[in-house]
Structures are given as C-alpha cells and as structure tokens.
Amino acid sequence: MTVTLFIPCFVDLCYPQVGVSMVRILEKLGHKVVCPDEPACCGQPAFNTGYWDESRAVAEKVLDQLKDAEVVAIASGSCGAMMKVFYPELFAGSKHEAAAKALAPKCYEFSDFLVSKLGVTDLGARFPHKVTFHDGCHGLRELHIKDAPRRLMAQVRDLELVEMKETVCCGFGGTFSAKFPAISTAMGDVKISLAEETHAEYIVSNDSSCLMHIQGLLDRQRKPIKTIHLAEILVQS
Template identity: 50%
Template sequence: MRVSLFVSCLVDQVRPEAGISAVKVLKQAGCDVSFPQGQTCCGQPAFNSGHLPEACRVASSFLEVFADAEVIVVPSGSCAAMISHMPSLFAEGSREKELAEAIARKTHEFSSFLVNNLGVQNLGARFAGRVVWHDACHALRDLHIKSGPRRLLAEVEDLELVNWSASDACCGFGGTFAVKHPDISVAILDSKLKELETLGVDAVASGDAGCLMQIEGRLDRQRSSIQGLHLAEILASR
C-alpha cells in the first residue's frame, strides 16, 4: 500500500525521531511510504485560535500538497482530527471543500491505520520497561481512539502496560492554550501527574507529540526519571 506521511509541525520541529520511527513501522507493516516535500501545517493552531481566514490559507496549501495521495497517515491525533474537520472551512460546492472531503476520507491517525486498516498488532517490537498510556484529547474524544494503541503496546515484547487512572485526563497542553494560560495549563497537568510517581513506571507513551512535550517538560522540571515516548518510537524499538 502506498502511504503519504503527514508528519505534523511538532514532530517535524520538536520530535523528529517520532516521524522517523513512524516511517520504519509503516515499512515494517508492508507500506511504501512517501514524504511530500511541500508539506507544512494543517492549520490547526490558527483554527483553534479563531483565525479562520489564516486557517483556510494554510489548509488550502495542505490540500494541494496531498491532493494526489492515495492514503495519508498522521502520527498525531490532533492533526488527524483537524484534517477531519477541514471541510468545514470551505464554502459548499467549492473545489476546496470537495477536495477537503476527499482528503479527510483517506486520512488516518497512525495507530488507527495500523490496527483498523492494516489489521496489524504485533510488529516484532521489544521494549523492556513499565509503561503507561496517555490518551490525547483529540484522539480519544474526537477520533474515538482508545483500544488500538493499547492493543499495539500489549504485543510489544518485555513491555508491561500499567493501568493509570488518569490516562484519559487532559494534560493541559491544548496548543496555544498552554501559552495563553500557563498557570491553568500547569494546574491541569499537575492534577494528571500526581499519581504517576507512585506507579513505578519507566515511561509515558502517547500518540501526540504536543502532549508529550507538555508532559516531558513538567517531568523534567520535577527531576523525574520517567521519560516520554511516542507510540511509533516504541513500536520501532528492537
């Protein structure tokens, strides 16, 4: 299967190892992966901040870059969710709306694509450690992704998936929310993390680089030894 990777801004700029790992995993699963060079942003930051004309311009560029893609895979629940809502930015009957609808239909979040489209769960990965899963808000509440990532992690050799009562609680990132309202953002995160150190885990895993940046940053400030890992990084480990 021919797959085009939309890597997302944060993966590209902050966590490129997640994008590299996603390519390795997709190839391991039998996909022919391409990386459209003209890709930039899906427009989510502007959209979430209420700047709709700017979001439309960025989204239009995205649509042109991925117009000919057969399948688009995104290692980010929030960006995949944005693409699913992209048709709402454009007028009824417009070329952009029709293209946005077509692209939304063939766009898949990384874990969902592996489990639901390829029927893959065991990728031969090995990771020695105790891990908790963080459900990113857009993936869980918008795309309804919950069991897939856990099924993938359950098949990783030597990995112990630990139950975390706060797994589905927001991390407080919310993109520009963390910048505009830092005190509230940190309070939300601290509430989520208060149980974490008692679980004796080695890592927090998630499918969204923004959440990982938020969680890792706070853990570093607390001088915690717990690391953050993107799902793709774990699935690519041997």
C-alpha cells in the same frame, strides 16, 4: 499500498525520530512510504484561536500536498482530528470543500492506521519497561481511538502497561497553554501525578503535542519519568 506520511510542523522540528520510526515500521510491513518535501502545518493553532481565514490559508497547502494520496498516516491525533474532523467544517462553503471532504476519510492517526486500516497489531517489537499510556484528547474524543494503541502495546514483548486511574487532559490545548499558562500547568501537574501513581518509567502517547507539554513539565521539575511516542516503541526490537 502507498502510504503518505503527514509529519506535522512540530514533529518535523523537534521529534523527527517519531517520523523516522513510522517510516521504518511501514517499510518493514512492505508498504511504499511517500512524504511531501515541503513543510506542513495543519492550521490548527489559528483554527483553535478563532482565526479561520488564516487557518484556511495554511490548510489549503495541506489539501494540495495530499490531494493524490491513497491513504495518509498522521503522527499526531490532534493534527489527525484537524484534518479528519475539522477540515470539512473549515472549508464548508468554500471552493476547497470537496477536497476537504475527499481528504478526511483517507486520514488516519498512526496507531489507528496500523490496527484498523492495515489490521496489524504485532510488529515484533520489544520494550522491557513499565509504561503508562496517555490518551491525547483529540485522538480519544474526536477520532474515538482508544483500543488501537493498547492492542499494539499488548503485543510488545516485555512491555508492562499500567493504566492511570483517570483519563484526563494533559493541559496542553495548543494556544491554551500560552494564554492560560497557570491552568495549563496545573492540569499537567495533575496528569503527572496520575502517571507517577502507576510507577511507570515511561508515559507513552500517540500524540507528540501532549508529550511535548508533559516532558516540558517533567524537565523543569527534574522528574525521572520519561515520555515516548508509541511509534518509537513499536520500532524497537
């Protein structure tokens, strides 16, 4: 299968290792990986702030980049939700409506892609650490992905998963984190407390945007717990 990667702007800039891990995993599984050369933002910041015209202007480019893709694997549940759930709404009634509707079913968040589309759970990875998992809200509630990352982690040798007591937002929320920094920070602190209660070494997620927020707080508070994207674990042996 030819898999088109969608590497969101912030992953490209700050978390290239997530994309690299995805490429390595997919190639190891014998798939052909392609990725548009051009940069790409899904348009979610403008969309979530209410500026849909501006969002469409960015998103049109994505539609164009991915129009010939067979399937699209996405490095973030949040961008995945944008493309799969919100593009059809964003482009409803526009000349791109058909393209948006055609793209949506081809889009998969990466862990969901491995489990649901490829039927793979064991990648032969080993990660000898105690971890906890953070469900990014968009992946969890827009894309309904809960089991896929856990099934993948269950097959990782020597990985111990300890769940947090509550499933709660990390407080990032895109522009929300800048518009309401105090609330966003409080939510992040709650999240970190829940993670600390598990005594995990790592907070794992399938969404780099949540991890950016959590890691930003951890760094400032000089806390030892670390964040890591699921793809980076699955590539280790």
